[in-house]
Every structure is written in C-alpha cells, then in structure tokens.
Amino acid sequence: MAVAVEVTGADSTGAGPGPGFIEVDAVEKVFSVRRRGASRLRREKHEVRAVDGISFRVARGEMVGYIGPNGAGKSTTIKMLTGILTPSGGRLRVAGIDPARERTRLSYRIGVVFGQRTTLWWDLPLRDSYRLVHRMYRIPDARYRENLARCVELLDLGELLDVPVRQLSLGQRMRGDIAAALLHDPDVLYLDEPTIGLDVVSKAEVREFLRDLNAERGTTVLLTTHDLTDIEQLCKRVMVIDHGRLMYDGELAGLHEVGRSERTLVVDLERAAAPIELEGVRVVKVEGPRQWLAFPASRSAAPIVTAVAAAYPLVDLSVREPDIEAVIAKMYAGRS
Amino acid sequence: MGSGATGPVGRVWQLRAGVRAYGLIVMMWIRSTMTYRASFAMTTFGNFAATAFDFVTILLMFAHTEALGGYSLPEIALLYGLAGTAFGLTDLLLGSVDRLGRRVRDGTLDTLLVRPVPVLAQVAADRFALRRLGRVFQGLLVLGYALVVLDVDWSPLKVLMLPLAVVSGAAIFAAVFVTGAAFQFVAQDAAEVQNGFTYGGSTLLQYPPTIFAKELVRGVTFVVPLAFVNWLPALYVLGREAPAGLPGWLAFLPPVVAVGCVGLAGLAWRVGLRSYRSTGS
Numbered sequence: 001m002a003v004a005v006e007v008t009g010a011d012s013t014g015a016g017p018g019p020g021f022i023e024v025d026a027v028e029k030v031f032s033v034r035r036r037g038a039s040r041l042r043r044e045k046h047e048v049r050a051v052d053g054i055s056f057r058v059a060r061g062e063m064v065g066y067i068g069p070n071g072a073g074k075s076t077t078i079k080m081l082t083g084i085l086t087p088s089g090g091r092l093r094v095a096g097i098d099p100a101r102e103r104t105r106l107s108y109r110i111g112v113v114f115g116q117r118t119t120l121w122w123d124l125p126l127r128d129s130y131r132l133v134h135r136m137y138r139i140p141d142a143r144y145r146e147n148l149a150r151c152v153e154l155l156d157l158g159e160l161l162d163v164p165v166r167q168l169s170l171g172q173r174m175r176g177d178i179a180a181a182l183l184h185d186p187d188v189l190y191l192d193e194p195t196i197g198l199d200v201v202s203k204a205e206v207r208e209f210l211r212d213l214n215a216e217r218g219t220t221v222l223l224t225t226h227d228l229t230d231i232e233q234l235c236k237r238v239m240v241i242d243h244g245r246l247m248y249d250g251e252l253a254g255l256h257e258v259g260r261s262e263r264t265l266v267v268d269l270e271r272a273a274a275p276i277e278l279e280g281v282r283v284v285k286v287e288g289p290r291q292w293l294a295f296p297a298s299r300s301a302a303p304i305v306t307a308v309a310a311a312y313p314l315v316d317l318s319v320r321e322p323d324i325e326a327v328i329a330k331m332y333a334g335r336s
Numbered sequence: 337m338g339s340g341a342t343g344p345v346g347r348v349w350q351l352r353a354g355v356r357a358y359g360l361i362v363m364m365w366i367r368s369t370m371t372y373r374a375s376f377a378m379t380t381f382g383n384f385a386a387t388a389f390d391f392v393t394i395l396l397m398f399a400h401t402e403a404l405g406g407y408s409l410p411e412i413a414l415l416y417g418l419a420g421t422a423f424g425l426t427d428l429l430l431g432s433v434d435r436l437g438r439r440v441r442d443g444t445l446d447t448l449l450v451r452p453v454p455v456l457a458q459v460a461a462d463r464f465a466l467r468r469l470g471r472v473f474q475g476l477l478v479l480g481y482a483l484v485v486l487d488v489d490w491s492p493l494k495v496l497m498l499p500l501a502v503v504s505g506a507a508i509f510a511a512v513f514v515t516g517a518a519f520q521f522v523a524q525d526a527a528e529v530q531n532g533f534t535y536g537g538s539t540l541l542q543y544p545p546t547i548f549a550k551e552l553v554r555g556v557t558f559v560v561p562l563a564f565v566n567w568l569p570a571l572y573v574l575g576r577e578a579p580a581g582l583p584g585w586l587a588f589l590p591p592v593v594a595v596g597c598v599g600l601a602g603l604a605w606r607v608g609l610r611s612y613r614s615t616g617s
Contacts, residue, residue, distance in 0.1 A: 082450050083449070084446050086610075086613045104453075107452040117442075123371050135360055136452065
C-alpha cells in the first residue's frame with residue numbers, strides 16, 4: 001500500500017495556491033515522546049509526526065469540516081491555527097497573522113469553542129461570563145450589547161441569562177459557549193466537536209445557528225466533528241486527515257465516492273422473508289424479520305424505501321449514516 | 337515572545353494587561369464564592385483555625401521548655417509572624433498556580449491560551465480564594481503579639497526592616513510558586529514537590545535556624561533563598577548573629593534577592609510556556 005496519499009478532489013473553492021484567509025503550507029508538528037525501551041531503565045525517545053506536511057487554503061466566509069479518526073492530527077492542527085502550539089515546520093497564516101508569534105493579536109480575530117471544555121463560569125449566571133468576555137476583549141459597549149442581543153435571539157438564550165451555568169443542560173451550555181466565542185466579532189470560528197453529546201434537538205439548533213452566522217456575518221468556520229451529519233448539513237467542503245496527512249479535500253459527495261462508503265437501511269418486515277433483492281442494494285445481514293441493506297452513500301434513500309415498501313410488508317425502518325472511521329478505512333482499502 | 341510582546345514597551349504592556357486581567361478574574365471568583373456565603377464564612381474561619389494550630393504547637397513546646405534552639409517564645413513569634421504573613425499573602429494572591437499541572441493534563445490550559453490576556457495572570461487568579469485571608473490574619477496576629485512583647489532596641493532601620501521583610505518575603509515565595517508552576521509544564525504531577533518548597537518552606541521558617549543543620553540553613557540561603565524571608569532580617573532586628581556563620585550584611589539583602597528571584601521565576605515561566613507550546617504537554 002502506498003504510504004503517501006495524494007490529495008484528491010481539488011475542485012474546492014479555496015484550495016490550491018493563491019491567497020486565502022487561512023493559509024497552511026507544508027505544516028508539520030513533530031512531538032518527541034519518551035517511552036520505556038527494551039531495557040527497563042532507559043527511556044527511548046520516539047518521534048511522533050502528529051501533523052505531517054499539511055497544506056490547504058480556506059477562503060473568507062467558507063465553512064469547512066475537518067474530520068478524521070481520534071489521534072489523526074485534527075486537534076493539533078486546530079491548536080496550531082489558534083496559536084496554542086508552535087509548528088515544527090511549514091508556514092501558517094490566519095487573517096495574515098502568524099498564530100504562534102502573535103497569539104494575543106490573533107485572539108481578537110478568532111473565536112474558539114472546545115466542545116468538551118466549557119469556558120463559562122459554573123456558579124455564576126450566564127450573563128456574568130459574557131461580562132467577563134466584554135471586559136477581557138475590551139469590546140466597545142454598543143458593540144457588545146448589539147452582539148449579545150443577536151446571540152441571545154438566535155441561540156434562544158433569553159431565559160437562560162440569569163441562570164447559573166451549573167443548572168444548564170449540555171445543549172444549553174453549548175449554545176452559551178458558542179455565544180461567548182462570538183461576542184468580540186471574530187472573523188474565524190473554530191469549533192472542536194460542537195455537537196458531541198448533544199441530543200437531536202440541540203444538535204439541530206446549533207447547526208441552524210452556525211448556518212445563519214455563516215450566511216449573515218460571513219464568519220469563516222472550521223469545525224472538527226465525528227458526526228458526518230454535521231458536515232452534511234453545514235459544509236460544502238470537507239477535509240479528511242489521517243495519520244497527520246490530508247487524505248481528502250473537496251465536497252462531501254466526492255468523499256463518499258472516493259471512500260465508496262455505504263449507508264445502511266434497516267427494515268423490519270411483518271415476518272421473516274428471503275433476502276430482499278433490489279438493484280444497487282446489497283443485503284448485509286438477515287435476522288428474522290429484520291434485514292440490513294447497504295447502498296452507496298451518494299444515492300438517495302427515498303427510492304429504495306419506496307421500492308421496498310411496494311414489494312414487502314414494511315413495519316419499521318431506519319437509515320444509518322456511514323461513520324468516519326469506516327469511510328477512511330475504505331479509502332485506504334480502495335487504494336491498495 | 338509568544339504574544340509578540342518583546343522589548344520594554346511590550347513588557348510594560350503585558351504587565352498592565354496582566355494585572356488588569358488578574359483583577360477581572362479575581363472578581364469573578366469572589367462573586368462565585370459569595371454564592372455560598374455560609375460556606376465562605378466557615379472555610380475562612382477554618383483556614384484561620386487550621387493555620388493557628390501551627391502556633392499552638394509552638395506554644396505547647398514552650399509549656400515544657402524555656403527556650404527553643406536558644407530562642408524565647410516572643411522571638412520565635414517574630415519569626416513565625418513574619419514568615420506566616422509573607423506566605424499568607426502569596427498563598428492568597430497566587431496560591432492556585434500549583435493547579436497548572438492539572439490544567440495541562442486535562443487540556444483546559446488551552447482555553448486560556450486563546451484569550452488576549454497573559455496566561456500567567458489567568459493561572460495566578462485561578463480559583464482565587466478570599467478565605468486564605470485567614471492565614472494572613474493569623475500571621476499578623478502572631479507578629480503583633482511578638483512586637484508588643486519583645487524588648488527590642490528599635491532604630492529606624494529596624495522598623496523599616498519589618499514591612500520590607502514581609503513584602504520581599506511574599507515576593508520570594510511568589511517566585512517559588514511560579515517556578516514550581518513552570519516546572520509543571522514539563523512534569524505535570526510535580527505539584528507535591530512544589531508544595532514541599534512552599535508550604536514546607538513556610539513551616540521550616542517558623543522555627544529558629546539554630547535548630548537545623550548548617551547545610552540546610554545554607555541551602556535555604558543560597559539555593560532556594562527562603563532564609564531571606566524572615567531569618568536574616570529578623571535576626572538583625574533581634575540583634576542576633578546571622579545563622580550558620582553567614583555574614584551579617586545579608587540581612588539587608590531581601591529586597592535585592594526578591595527582585596532577582598522574581599526575574600528568574602519570570603524567565604522560568606516563559607521557558608516553561610514555550611516548551612508547552614512546542615511539545616503539547
């Protein structure tokens with residue numbers, strides 16, 4: 001199997017040379033990890049290339065999904081783009097600023113939401129956390145009031161402002177965190193797993209808000225996620241990283257083609273039947289009256305459901321999206 | 337570096353921004369604490385009482401002996417009061433920097449690095465606890481007792497020595513706290529080592545140097561310069577000779593030592609933060 005995988009799907013808006021709002025050129029991050037070697041006492045130094053030569057451009061106002069399995073280098077990339085980590089090699093620019101050298105100047109231009117680490121004040125009303133942001137970022141009063149009012153309206157925070165954060169649900173807290181990251185009018189918003197752990201309704205609310213934000217304010221959004229639905233509903237463009245390398249950069253539909261990923265239709269029939277036969281559909285598993293049908297993720301589920309319903313007594317059905325790990329595994333398999 | 341603030345102008349800006357941010361965050365913590373008023377009152381008293389037991393221990397010893405290492409009770413109260421007040425102030429103002437290692441481990445340090453204010457200010461203000469005033473009061477109380485009871489031949493220089501010792505001492509402890517925190521960028525579980533020097537050091541200083549081995553006294557003079565917090569200035573005030581055969585003029589050095597320590601601690605912090613940003617954790 002080839003180790004070096006070229007980036008495919010070059011049709012994306014911001015890719016290729018030329019100026020971008022976010023510019024990443026051959027960026028590397030090498031960690032040296034010590035671990036116990038053969039002899040118990042000596043620790044051997046061991047190099048881990050968390051990010052191994054990544055290049056991409058993101059245009060102003062783009063909304064890009066950044067996906068990959070755990071430990072692929074997603075977080076490390078985000079940490080370099082926010083100035084938390086210094087790259088070991090390559091060149092990075094966000095809004096013309098070198099993040100590692102001018103972390104403080106950059107912080108006024110970016111908003112960051114770490115999905116699992118809230119920056120809100122646990123024991124204080126939500127409003128107090130926003131006041132701190134107001135003063136910490138020295139946001140002009142009028143601007144602050146305007147931005148807060150907009151976030152409160154769009155994120156439906158009105159009744160939560162005077163509630164201590166510890167009493168908020170996970171979804172309410174996430175909305176609160178997103179508002180906190182936007183009060184200083186950032187040009188770029190980084191979201192690390194913004195929908196993780198949220199229920200279906202909360203997920204939908206967060207997605208809707210991000211879509212509006214991007215459309216109305218032209219905020220550039222880069223989000224990492226495990227949930228392909230996030231990408232499907234928000235991002236025209238998706239980048240896939242694995243083992244520190246960019247595996248794919250382009251449209252989501254293209255990713256499904258490259259990855260030959262499949263969605264699964266689970267149908268419950270009235271009684272056990274022989275495996276369903278349909279064009280372009282493969283029966284993966286039969287368990288009594290329940291059957292698992294796989295079909296290419298690029299195809300719509302609707303005609304398949306119609307065809308099944310027409311020919312079989314259908315009781316219940318559900319569609320399962322392919323998970324990112326499976327898509328990436330298939331990408332590898334497809335190239336070997 | 338890091339924030340792009342280099343040169344004297346950048347430093348001054350950073351210092352001002354740091355102090356301002358520190359104030360903002362401290363206010364947030366005070367308001368958080370005040371949501372549990374009863375608990376606050378109890379923990380403040382608890383803090384006062386717990387530290388007071390240190391002095392009770394000394395009182396109990398004096399129930400059985402006239403002197404400890406050649407020192408009378410009021411003399412030891414002076415040592416205790418100076419060290420206790422200095423340490424109490426530092427513990428109040430940045431006692432939570434030893435939580436840095438935990439922040440590195442659980443990744444919450446990253447949330448501090450994306451804000452437009454110095455990281456040290458944010459870490460120093462973290463979990464600011466007003467209840468630690470209890471320790472300061474207790475130190476001042478013992479210091480007051482010593483000053484009332486002691487029969488000292490006061491001179492202007494000796495009077496000046498006391499506030500100077502408290503402020504310099506607090507700065508020296510602050511430097512130890514920050515250096516320890518900087519070390520936690522590399523070794524995240526070093527909080528206990530740090531506590532050995534801070535809490536352990538302050539307990540050491542409550543006793544006269546004569547009861548310790550010469551090597552230890554020299555160690556806390558030249559290596560981790562805790563002797564400048566109270567021993568050297570207090571012995572001058574008491575008209576005693578400097579410990580372990582050290583020259584007497586060292587008694588005037590605490591402010592100089594404090595400035596040096598703070599400078600070194602600042603350097604250690606920058607090195608630590610830079611190493612974190614290049615290695616992750």
